[in-house]
Amino acid sequence: MKPSWFPCLVFLCMLLLSALGGRKNKYYPGELLLEECWGQPKTNDCVKKCSRTFKCVYRNHTCCWTYCGNICAENGKFFERK
Secondary structure (H helix, E strand, C coil): CCCCHHHHHHHHHHHHHHHHHCCCCCCCHHHHCCEECCCCCCHHHHCCECCCCCCCCCCCEEEEEECCEEEEEECCCCCCCC
16 A cells, blocks of 8 residues: 555545534533422333433423433423422
8 A cells, every 4th residue: 555545544534434423412501401300200200211312202291300210201290399
């Protein structure tokens, strides 16, 4: 292999690595905050997990943290302090 091919090969590898990595999404600081659920969720509530970005796929649900992890709780169900 000629030495003149080496810089081209390095450039091609770096170009492929940057292209395959994609762009990262930037989130606002308040967007990734979690609330605490103030109730005792049942086992069927613990099945509804949040995404890594604390979003819920269920309608009228909010991501909050409990003893069983980050779950999607129905709005107003676990958020009032007892």
